[in-house]
Amino acid sequence: MNATASLSRPKPSDADIAAVAAELTQRFGGRAVSSAAVREQHGHTLTWVKNQPPDVVVYAETTEEVSEIVKLCAARGVPVIPYGTGTSLEGHVNAPLGGVTVDVSQMKAILAVHEEDLDCVVQAGVTRKALNEHLRDRGLFFPIDPGADASIGGMVATRASGTNAVRYGTMKDVVLSLTVVLANGEVIKTASRAKKSSAGYDLTRLFIGSEGTLGIVTEITLKLQGIPEAISAGICPFPSVKAACDAVIMTIQSGIPVARIELLDEVQVRAVNAHAKLTLPESPLLLLEFHGTEAGVKEQAERFGEIAAEFEGGPFDWATKPEDRSRLWQARHDAYWAARGLRPGAESVATDVCVPISRLAECVDATKQDILASGMIAPIVGHVGDGNFHVQPLVDVSNPAEVEACEAFVDRLVKRALSMEGTCTGEHGVGQKKMKYLEIEHGAEALNLMRLLKQSIDPHNIMNPGKIIAL
Amino acid sequence: MNATASLSRPKPSDADIAAVAAELTQRFGGRAVSSAAVREQHGHTLTWVKNQPPDVVVYAETTEEVSEIVKLCAARGVPVIPYGTGTSLEGHVNAPLGGVTVDVSQMKAILAVHEEDLDCVVQAGVTRKALNEHLRDRGLFFPIDPGADASIGGMVATRASGTNAVRYGTMKDVVLSLTVVLANGEVIKTASRAKKSSAGYDLTRLFIGSEGTLGIVTEITLKLQGIPEAISAGICPFPSVKAACDAVIMTIQSGIPVARIELLDEVQVRAVNAHAKLTLPESPLLLLEFHGTEAGVKEQAERFGEIAAEFEGGPFDWATKPEDRSRLWQARHDAYWAARGLRPGAESVATDVCVPISRLAECVDATKQDILASGMIAPIVGHVGDGNFHVQPLVDVSNPAEVEACEAFVDRLVKRALSMEGTCTGEHGVGQKKMKYLEIEHGAEALNLMRLLKQSIDPHNIMNPGKIIAL
Numbered sequence: 001m002n003a004t005a006s007l008s009r010p011k012p013s014d015a016d017i018a019a020v021a022a023e024l025t026q027r028f029g030g031r032a033v034s035s036a037a038v039r040e041q042h043g044h045t046l047t048w049v050k051n052q053p054p055d056v057v058v059y060a061e062t063t064e065e066v067s068e069i070v071k072l073c074a075a076r077g078v079p080v081i082p083y084g085t086g087t088s089l090e091g092h093v094n095a096p097l098g099g100v101t102v103d104v105s106q107m108k109a110i111l112a113v114h115e116e117d118l119d120c121v122v123q124a125g126v127t128r129k130a131l132n133e134h135l136r137d138r139g140l141f142f143p144i145d146p147g148a149d150a151s152i153g154g155m156v157a158t159r160a161s162g163t164n165a166v167r168y169g170t171m172k173d174v175v176l177s178l179t180v181v182l183a184n185g186e187v188i189k190t191a192s193r194a195k196k197s198s199a200g201y202d203l204t205r206l207f208i209g210s211e212g213t214l215g216i217v218t219e220i221t222l223k224l225q226g227i228p229e230a231i232s233a234g235i236c237p238f239p240s241v242k243a244a245c246d247a248v249i250m251t252i253q254s255g256i257p258v259a260r261i262e263l264l265d266e267v268q269v270r271a272v273n274a275h276a277k278l279t280l281p282e283s284p285l286l287l288l289e290f291h292g293t294e295a296g297v298k299e300q301a302e303r304f305g306e307i308a309a310e311f312e313g314g315p316f317d318w319a320t321k322p323e324d325r326s327r328l329w330q331a332r333h334d335a336y337w338a339a340r341g342l343r344p345g346a347e348s349v350a351t352d353v354c355v356p357i358s359r360l361a362e363c364v365d366a367t368k369q370d371i372l373a374s375g376m377i378a379p380i381v382g383h384v385g386d387g388n389f390h391v392q393p394l395v396d397v398s399n400p401a402e403v404e405a406c407e408a409f410v411d412r413l414v415k416r417a418l419s420m421e422g423t424c425t426g427e428h429g430v431g432q433k434k435m436k437y438l439e440i441e442h443g444a445e446a447l448n449l450m451r452l453l454k455q456s457i458d459p460h461n462i463m464n465p466g467k468i469i470a471l
Numbered sequence: 472m473n474a475t476a477s478l479s480r481p482k483p484s485d486a487d488i489a490a491v492a493a494e495l496t497q498r499f500g501g502r503a504v505s506s507a508a509v510r511e512q513h514g515h516t517l518t519w520v521k522n523q524p525p526d527v528v529v530y531a532e533t534t535e536e537v538s539e540i541v542k543l544c545a546a547r548g549v550p551v552i553p554y555g556t557g558t559s560l561e562g563h564v565n566a567p568l569g570g571v572t573v574d575v576s577q578m579k580a581i582l583a584v585h586e587e588d589l590d591c592v593v594q595a596g597v598t599r600k601a602l603n604e605h606l607r608d609r610g611l612f613f614p615i616d617p618g619a620d621a622s623i624g625g626m627v628a629t630r631a632s633g634t635n636a637v638r639y640g641t642m643k644d645v646v647l648s649l650t651v652v653l654a655n656g657e658v659i660k661t662a663s664r665a666k667k668s669s670a671g672y673d674l675t676r677l678f679i680g681s682e683g684t685l686g687i688v689t690e691i692t693l694k695l696q697g698i699p700e701a702i703s704a705g706i707c708p709f710p711s712v713k714a715a716c717d718a719v720i721m722t723i724q725s726g727i728p729v730a731r732i733e734l735l736d737e738v739q740v741r742a743v744n745a746h747a748k749l750t751l752p753e754s755p756l757l758l759l760e761f762h763g764t765e766a767g768v769k770e771q772a773e774r775f776g777e778i779a780a781e782f783e784g785g786p787f788d789w790a791t792k793p794e795d796r797s798r799l800w801q802a803r804h805d806a807y808w809a810a811r812g813l814r815p816g817a818e819s820v821a822t823d824v825c826v827p828i829s830r831l832a833e834c835v836d837a838t839k840q841d842i843l844a845s846g847m848i849a850p851i852v853g854h855v856g857d858g859n860f861h862v863q864p865l866v867d868v869s870n871p872a873e874v875e876a877c878e879a880f881v882d883r884l885v886k887r888a889l890s891m892e893g894t895c896t897g898e899h900g901v902g903q904k905k906m907k908y909l910e911i912e913h914g915a916e917a918l919n920l921m922r923l924l925k926q927s928i929d930p931h932n933i934m935n936p937g938k939i940i941a942l
Contacts, residue, residue, distance in 0.1 A: 116829035191894075192893055194897065195825065198894075198896045202680055206677060206924075214672075299767065423665040438670060442661075468671055
């Protein structure tokens with residue numbers, strides 16, 4: 001392809017930044033903020049990625065306002081960084097060249113719920129929990145659940161998924177249409193509200209996973225699910241991670257429509273027990289959930305129990321009461337914070353590889369040996385039905401040797417997954433930290449095509465520069 | 472966006488065509504064909520779209536050969552048109568500027584089946600039936616089933632779906648990765664074999680539905696499904712199309728995981744009865760199929776029966792024997808040919824709109840009234856679980872008044888669907904005939920973004936020119 005020009009761009013001049021800041025203040029008053037605290041908060045991420053604050057933060061309330069902000073920035077070549085809840089894990093919200101962060105957290109209107117069509121239209125700042133709160137009385141739910149209570153806009157940007165993806169898919173599967181502000185401030189809608197369409201290029205999925213580098217998503221039409229008649233959840237210990245993974249493979253192959261099937265290694269179980277005051281058996285553990293009718297759920301559970309027994313797993317312990325179930329999944333969602341409790345004061349490093357499920361046991365096994373050899377504390381959790389798992393090394397960042405060792409470990413982990421036909425990120429996204437792996441994963445020509453897309457759609461590289469595609 | 476330049480391009484010169492033809496003959500011998508019959512066959516479509524044959528047809532056997540052909544054509548600005556089985560319905564395989572058709576029907580190797588991962592890798596010319604034949608002994612199947620026995624490459628190109636889409640999704644949902652030859656002959660792989668990834672722009676879905684206008688798909692990694700333990704199918708008559716649609720809405724809303732739910736109006740039922748020697752009740756009819764365990768399928772069927780009764784549908788008649796089930800679905804898949812039997816000698820016009828399911832009954836109803844008023848014979852079938860339906864007017868193309876009336880009808884149909892937040896094509900694709908609706912459906916800015924993608928990726932407009940984006 002013809003994308004040979006560099007995507008590098010200079011930092012905007014102080015004069016341009018000052019001019020844009022003045023224009024934003026004039027237009028948005030107190031909603032345009034330049035205080036150090038707010039700027040720093042908006043460059044902050046949950047991991048050890050270095051904070052690179054923007055110059056100005058603007059709290060937008062509508063698509064039209066986002067368009068206005070982008071136009072002001074485009075006129076002076078000032079970078080624009082979208083921000084939802086700041087829970088991304090690879091430095092997505094950093095502003096390496098400064099610029100204007102568009103905070104959409106106040107865009108939290110649920111614009112429509114079409115019950116008959118099982119869809120809804122939300123502004124980008126609506127969080128997944130707020131949406132589910134709103135939907136509950138209608139018997140509907142939105143299934144995608146990354147650990148954090150992320151904004152829907154941010155989840156679109158990173159192509160997020162979570163524990164329900166094995167059954168309900170990832171963000172790429174649940175978005176019908178997007179409203180997007182492009183790099184010149186133009187507003188487009190990517191698709192109609194029809195459940196399927198063959199009417200031209202898939203603009204919707206062009207923006208899903210584009211991390212704000214091609215445009216800013218301001219409204220999203222989402223597919224919803226009916227809350228199942230029956231839900232049951234349970235835990236099943238296994239003698240080894242390999243036995244647990246083998247049970248997962250057979251469960252998926254057997255066509256059991258499991259809604260969640262999550263692996264915690266024994267280190268993570270210890271962390272969760274301590275954090276959530278639970279008494280889970282401290283061995284590799286699968287957490288499961290089944291959705292369906294009363295009879296269907298019972299049948300699924302029985303069949304899974306038989307499979308688990310084949311791999312010396314069990315006993316299979318059911319949480320039939322909703323409150324026990326909630327506690328279990330809250331514990332799973334808090335795995336990140338629980339893990340941090342294993343080494344107070346240490347920083348947590350997020351990792352996120354995904355391999356074909358046939359390679360999962362091998363990949364997790366080799367990774368555990370690597371952890372052991374390195375002497376790190378690094379629990380593992382995984383959306384194993386999809387072949388996706390996270391290792392969470394806990395690192396004393398004041399110790400350069402430890403930091404270096406951890407970076408080398410993460411590098412080996414990613415390359416191990418790539419060598420098994422996997423990906424460097426299953427759901428967290430590329431941000432700043434995974435950019436260096438894209439060429440290994442995709443090849444130079446495919447990466448060049450991505451670069452071409454970026455250059456064509458954002459020719460002045462003002463949209464979240466320095467993410468996905470190198471500066 | 473900045474895509475203001477026209478995509479028009481001149482017809483290549485006779486000298487360039489002659490030179491490319493000579494080069495192709497030298498390289499591919501008897502696999503490069505310029506006979507009138509073969510050329511005409513390759514511009515042929517199943518509908519009334521005018522035949523525009525290419526200058527040369529080359530039967531490619533590998534990705535590398537496709538790359539060579541594209542490079543030869545690119546060097547002289549000669550158009551390249553991909554061809555699978557020629558079963559597309561909107562003029563996709565026509566060559567309005569002449570050029571070289573790359574026939575991939577001989578690329579029919581199934582390169583790998585990964586049973587543990589529920590995926591496989593196929594060449595683009597493998598047809599859906601050949602793939603399922605190959606998979607059957609392994610207990611796996613590939614669910615996407617357009618009416619024709621299309622090639623997988625063609626199904627990728629048009630973002631095809633079919634009767635199973637309500638449960639298993641469309642082509643956009645079942646492709647893990649593609650090998651694509653770009654407009655300069657470069658070969659890329661769009662993704663790894665991991666079940667999910669957030670590693671950059673979604674190149675896979677950029678090409679799904681791009682109809683050969685951005686590149687030629689040569690290999691496809693597909694998700695597969697386990698053949699369900701139990702399958703049951705049935706038919707259920709309804710007093711009206713509206714009652715049938717309302718039953719569909721409630722079935723979907725209730726979360727019954729129906730595998731197929733197809734509508735035939737009474738005209739189509741008459742056609743099917745005559746064609747397949749069946750005795751289906753000649754009223755609006757739902758054809759259903761349920762996949763699951765023995766108990767699960769029984770439960771689903773009972774619950775559907777209750778819903779049908781609420782809308783005065785029934786009796787609900789079960790085809791429990793596999794041969795009866797096959798006959799039923801064969802009859803459904805033959806609906807196209809059955810319909811043609813209603814008016815021997817007439818041409819059949821394919822239509823394909825899709826609306827949010829809440830608008831389906833209204834859209835089908837208004838369309839039936841329109842058919843009645845126009846005096847046409849035009850049966851209706853629909854993948855109604857997705858809000859997608861096809862009207863198939865039968866037209867005497869030697870009668871200009873009839874042709875004009877039919878074109879006006881199709882135009883009203885599409886605009887009706889668009890006015891209901893629907894799409895001008897649910898699964899057939901844009902080809903030549905739906906281009907004029909893209910701006911109404913997407914808006915000028917979004918269409919301009921599509922144009923920009925086309926211009927960036929295929930700057931000399933040699934890839935299937937005159938499809939999706941105007942010449």
